[in-house]
Amino acid sequence: MQNLWEETGFTTTMAELEADTQLPRELAELVYASRLLGRESRLVMHGGGNTSVKSQLTDVIGNKVNVLFIKGSGVDLADVTAYDFTPVRIEPLQKLLQMILSGGSLTDEDLKRFSNRELKNFLFLNLFSLTDHMVRNGLTPSIETLLHAFLPHKYIYHTHSQALLTLTNQHDGDRLSREVFGDRLGIVPYMRPGLELARSAEKVYAENRDVEGLVLLKHGLVTFADTSREAYDLMIDSVSELEERIEQADRKTFPSIELPEELLPVEKVAVMVRGACALEKEPDSKDYDSFILDFRSSPEIMEYVNSDDLETLARKGTMTPDFIIRTKNLPLILPPPDATNPDGFRQSVQDAVESYKKEYTAYFQRQHAASGIDVEMLDPLPRVVLVPGLGLFGLGKTLRDARITADIATITTEAVLQAESIGCFESISESEVFGVEYWDMEQAKVKRYQHDVFAGKVAMVTGAAGAIGLATARAFRDKGAEIAILDLDGESLEKAEKELGPDTLAIVCDVTDRESVSEAFKKICRRFGGIDIVVSNVGAALQGRIGDVADEVLRKSFELNFFSHQAISQEAVAIMRQQGIGGNLLYNVSKQAVNPGPDFGPYGLAKAATLFLVRQYALDHGRDGIRANGINADRIRSGLLNEDMISSRSKARGLSAREYMAGNLLKLEVTAEDVADAFVHLALEKKTTGSITTVDGGNIAAALR
Numbered sequence: 042m043q044n045l046w047e048e049t050g051f052t053t054t055m056a057e058l059e060a061d062t063q064l065p066r067e068l069a070e071l072v073y074a075s076r077l078l079g080r081e082s083r084l085v086m087h088g089g090g091n092t093s094v095k096s097q098l099t100d101v102i103g104n105k106v107n108v109l110f111i112k113g114s115g116v117d118l119a120d121v122t123a124y125d126f127t128p129v130r131i132e133p134l135q136k137l138l139q140m141i142l143s144g145g146s147l148t149d150e151d152l153k154r155f156s157n158r159e160l161k162n163f164l165f166l167n168l169f170s171l172t173d174h175m176v177r178n179g180l181t182p183s184i185e186t187l188l189h190a191f192l193p194h195k196y197i198y199h200t201h202s203q204a205l206l207t208l209t210n211q212h213d214g215d216r217l218s219r220e221v222f223g224d225r226l227g228i229v230p231y232m233r234p235g236l237e238l239a240r241s242a243e244k245v246y247a248e249n250r251d252v253e254g255l256v257l258l259k260h261g262l263v264t265f266a267d268t269s270r271e272a273y274d275l276m277i278d279s280v281s282e283l284e285e286r287i288e289q290a291d292r293k294t295f296p297s298i299e300l301p302e303e304l305l306p307v308e309k310v311a312v313m314v315r316g317a318c319a320l321e322k323e324p325d326s327k328d329y330d331s332f333i334l335d336f337r338s339s340p341e342i343m344e345y346v347n348s349d350d351l352e353t354l355a356r357k358g359t360m361t362p363d364f365i366i367r368t369k370n371l372p373l374i375l376p377p378p379d380a381t382n383p384d385g386f387r388q389s390v391q392d393a394v395e396s397y398k399k400e401y402t403a404y405f406q407r408q409h410a411a412s413g414i415d416v417e418m419l420d421p422l423p424r425v426v427l428v429p430g431l432g433l434f435g436l437g438k439t440l441r442d443a444r445i446t447a448d449i450a451t452i453t454t455e456a457v458l459q460a461e462s463i464g465c466f467e468s469i470s471e472s473e474v475f476g477v478e479y480w481d482m483e484q485a486k487v488k489r490y491q492h493d494v495f496a497g498k499v500a501m502v503t504g505a506a507g508a509i510g511l512a513t514a515r516a517f518r519d520k521g522a523e524i525a526i527l528d529l530d531g532e533s534l535e536k537a538e539k540e541l542g543p544d545t546l547a548i549v550c551d552v553t554d555r556e557s558v559s560e561a562f563k564k565i566c567r568r569f570g571g572i573d574i575v576v577s578n579v580g581a582a583l584q585g586r587i588g589d590v591a592d593e594v595l596r597k598s599f600e601l602n603f604f605s606h607q608a609i610s611q612e613a614v615a616i617m618r619q620q621g622i623g624g625n626l627l628y629n630v631s632k633q634a635v636n637p638g639p640d641f642g643p644y645g646l647a648k649a650a651t652l653f654l655v656r657q658y659a660l661d662h663g664r665d666g667i668r669a670n671g672i673n674a675d676r677i678r679s680g681l682l683n684e685d686m687i688s689s690r691s692k693a694r695g696l697s698a699r700e701y702m703a704g705n706l707l708k709l710e711v712t713a714e715d716v717a718d719a720f721v722h723l724a725l726e727k728k729t730t731g732s733i734t735t736v737d738g739g740n741i742a743a744a745l746r
Contacts, residue, residue, distance in 0.1 A: 042084075042204075042284060044277045045077045046270060064123050065096045068110050070269040071196065072123050077273060079118025082452065084200040084280065087445040088115040089363045090261070093189040093197045094269075095131065098169065107131040108169045111189050113180030127182040128169040134190035137163070141240055160187075160236055161481065187239035192246065194265035196272040204283035205262045206360040207456045211464045218256045221286050226279070227252045231259045231469055233476050234362055254279060259469055260361055293462040295348040298377070300430045305378035305386060307336050307431055308566035309619075313387045314375075314434055315570040316620030317394040318422050327666040328727050329622040331497045332422075333523055334570025335443035337451050338432030345454040346427045355427060358468030360456050362477040364449050367442075368435075370474045372450065373397050373423035377430040387619070397423050408475035416479045425450040438496050440523050440544050440569065493521030494725065499569040501525040501561075503552055503609060504579035506533035508679035508713040509629060513576050514541055516717035517724075522574065525565045527552065552579050552605035562612045571620050574724050575613045577606045578629040580648075582681045587642035595643050602647035603654065610658055614667060623666030625724045628655050629716070630733060632675040636743035652733060659731030668730040670723040673745075674716045675737035676702055706739025 051073050058069035071094040078084050078092065093111040100106050110126040112118065164182040183189075189197045208217050215228045227245040232238040242255055242263075253275050254264035264275035311334050319331040348354060351374060358370050375393055378386045401421035409416070424446050426434040433454070435447025460466035468474075500517040504510040505526030518524045518541055526541065527550040528534040538547035546568050551557045565572055583598040585591070610626055617624035633645035634652040651671075658669035676682060691701035702710040719736045723729065733745055 042081065042277050042280045044274065045080065046074075046273060051270075058123055061123065065098070067094045067096050067195065067269075068123050068126065070094070071110065071126070072121060074196070074198070074269045074273045075112065075118045075121050078198060078200060078276065079121065082448070083203040084276070085118050086201070086448055086452065087367070088117050089361075090118055090198075090200045091183040091185050091189070092118065092199065093126075093183075095195050098128070100169070106169060109134070109186065109190055111183050111186050114183050116180065125180065127164075127180050129164060129182050129186055129190070130167045130169050131190050133163075133167045134187055138187055138191050138239060138243060141236070142243060184234045185238070187236055188242050188263070191239060191243045192265055194272070195267045196269050197263065197265040198272050198276050199257075199261055199263045200276060200280075201261045201361045201363055202280045202283065203360070203452055203456050204280050204287055205256065206259070207287055207459045208283055208463065209256065209258045209260075210360060210456075210460055210466050210468055212467050213464065214258050214467075217286075217463070218258070221282050222256065222279070224249065225253050227255045229255050229257045231257070231473070233473065233480070234260070235480070261363075287459055287463065290459075290462045293458075295344055295350065295458070295461075297344075297347040298349045298351075298429060300347070300377050301379040301381065303380035304430045305380045305383060306563075308563045309383065310378045310386075310428060310431060311336065311434065311566050311570040312616055312619045313390045314426050314428075316622050317391045318426075318436060319620070319622045320420060320422065326727070327623050330420075331573070331622055332436040332438065332570070333440050333443045333497060333499065335435045335437070335440065335447040336432060336567065337435070337447045339451070341455045341458060342432050342451060345458060346429050346431070346433060351427065351429065354457055354461070354466075357457060357466045358474065360453050360468070362469065362473075364453070365474060365478050367446050368424045368449050368453075369401070370468075370471075370478070371397075371400075371423075372425035372427050372433075374427050375429070378428060394422070397421070404471065404475070408472060411472065412475060412479075414479055419478070434570070438492055439521070443570075493519075495520045495522035495574075498522045498573040499525065499565065499571060500574035500576065500724075501527065501565060501572060501613075502576040502578055503527045503550070503605075504629075505547075506530050506537050507578075509674070509677060509716050510576075510578045511537050511540070512713035512717040513578060513720050514545075516714070516721050517574065517576075518542070518545070520721060523569050525561075525568070525572075527561055527579075552609060553600045555608050558605075558608045558612055562616060566616065572613055572616050572624065573622075574625040574627065575609060576627045576629070576720055577609045579605055580629060580631070580681065581644075582633075582641065583643040584640050585643050586640050587646075590643055595646070598643040599647045599650070602644060603650045606651050606654055610654070610669075614658070614662055614665070617667050618665050623668070626655075626658055626667060626669040627720050627723055628669070628671040630655065630671040630673050632673045632735070632737055632740060632743035634673065635745060636740065655733065656731050663730055668726075670726075670729060670732045670734070672716055672719050672723070673733055673735045673737065673743065674711065674719075675735075675740060675743060676704070677711060677713055677716060678702070679713060703738070705737055706741070709738050711736055711738050 054073040055069050075092045091112045093109055096108050098106050098108050108128045109131050110128050113125050113127050116125040218228050229242045229245045232241045264272050266272040315334055319329040322328045355372050355374055359365050376389050398421040405418045424436045433450050435443045435450055437443035437446050457466045500522040502510050502514040505514050506528035514524050514526050525546040527548050529551055531549045534547050538545050548561045548564055550561045580602050583594055585594050630652050631648040634648040637645040655669050655671040687698050691698045716736050719734050
């Protein structure tokens with residue numbers, strides 16, 4: 042493993058952080074080393090691992106206080122800041138551990154209760170308030186705070202090294218560790234993170250206080266020193282030794298199963314998986330909690346999922362307890378997706394998910410009864426799905442969550458294959474899995490992220506580079522949806538993508554070309570796993586006196602203002618029916634559909650047809666749980682109503698531009714954001730379909746009768 046430490050980078054980082062005079066220098070040193078560790082996914086992933094430094098501070102009455110700065114639970118080391126470390130008073134932590142080690146008056150039941158329910162409160166009670174800024178995020182101190190507190194060293198680094206986990210997730214992991222490190226590192230048997238692990242690690246350290254670090258079997262690697270650089274170098278050198286040992290083993294080959302001649306494409310499989318892995322919020326509500334999917338494939342993943350021993354490999358469990366809260370202990374395994382029998386495969390996906398849910402429920406009931414822990418069952422759905430012939434899917438409430446899950450699943454497949462070449466991969470027991478999965482301090486890592494109402498939903502907006510389309514995409518994004526934006530103008534679309542953020546999927550699409558539309562939906566399904574909300578917003582106000590207008594103009598208007606909506610709707614409905622979890626079709630119709638203006642016949646006729654298209658989809662696909670609703674807007678500043686048109690129309694009526702734009706009952710200008718809010722409102726209306734909502738400030742002539 043490459044050592045990334047650079048003195049120039051260290052000096053620069055130190056200068057930047059030391060500008061904040063409230064922070065001790067040693068904390069700045071910790072930040073630099075922590076970021077280096079966080080850059081390497083083979084060491085830590087997505088909030089995993091923890092680092093700390095000990096410092097002496099002065100409290101408000103002038104007393105010197107020994108404080109442990111330890112990374113907040115769930116914070117990513119890669120971009121950690123000084124304010125992501127929680128300052129905890131050391132003496133109370135050490136007294137607690139000594140009381141536990143000596144036995145005292147605490148029974149085993151006291152310890153069990155304390156470690157499960159009261160450790161978090163104990164840590165919060167002993168936070169040192171360096172500044173209001175230091176605790177502004179309400180971060181929870183790491184689960185490993187006690188382990189860091191009892192070790193006497195100034196800097197302590199703890200990673201979930203892939204190499205360490207590969208070597209120690211074996212029945213003889215302790216022997217293999219000794220083979221690599223000898224007595225230079227202490228070997229700590231697996232214990233649940235937190236108090237139990239701290240107690241066990243202290244006993245191992247007490248036997249040999251000259252060790253350079255600790256091997257936490259089936260968990261992670263700890264190195265420590267009195268300088269940041271020394272502790273970092275020890276971590277990198279130790280991991281390099283582990284990697285060298287793994288490379289010495291002859292790589293085991295895994296025979297592959299026989300695959301169908303033709304496989305279903307990823308986008309079709311994703312839709313089936315996503316639909317099967319949704320949960321109805323209430324019986325017969327047709328309102329579902331759903332996931333976003335992230336697909337992965339690589340030579341290592343394919344070797345794993347195509348193995349004829351996949352069932353055995355996949356049931357060996359997770360690499361480290363830290364992953365359980367993200368991925369659950371076991372993945373879902375599907376059969377190869379045979380393209381000659383898509384209906385059969387879809388049924389097999391549904392059956393596999395139902396079996397997984399039953400197995401998870403049985404696991405919970407067994408361990409809940411055995412442990413006596415007072416907890417409610419988490420959802421019984423998988424977070425990792427293995428598909429022979431294709432690869433794997435990570436599932437999450439957001440695209441970020443799905444990517445985290447897929448990252449962990451990817452590295453797990455690689456580690457298991459390596460571990461099997463050394464010996465036999467062996468994770469922790471079922472009871473130990475339960476103890477971690479249902480521990481509130483572990484769950485706090487994922488619960489710190491709050492999800493909005495459209496989390497788990499995928500929204501697509503056409504004409505998204507325009508004023509209404511961009512405002513609508515922004516509104517759904519702000520409510521938690523994953524966003525796909527379509528437009529024919531690639532340059533404007535790129536600008537919209539930059540504004541909406543890096544997770545936005547931007548697709549150049551000609552909505553009048555069925556093949557282009559179909560390809561766009563395939564890309565969306567490959568990226569997110571499916572579709573839930575479609576805002577068919579594209580349109581253009583083609584003009585002409587109806588008795589004089591050329592057929593070419595009229596047909597062009599219908600292609601864009603009617604047939605494009607039909608093409609988009611058909612593609613969306615096909616996917617939504619495959620998912621089986623309903624969906625939302627939303628249309629930008631126009632007041633022209635019911636209140637035509639002079640010389641706007643080509644536009645209004647097509648929009649009138651689109652209004653009835655809304656109602657027809659509501660009528661024909663309500664039985665599929667698919668809702669169809671529209672917006673009739675008027676006088677919105679956009680590509681359809683630009684400044685030149687506003688000027689000419691207002692002058693023709695003897696009005697100012699402001700008076701013209703506010704020419705409605707409320708005397709208020711209606712904006713693109715108002716239309717966007719109306720689309721969001723309709724998407725939230727669970728029992729509304731076939732509705733046309735006017736967003737025009739009040740225009741009786743355009744009101745529906």
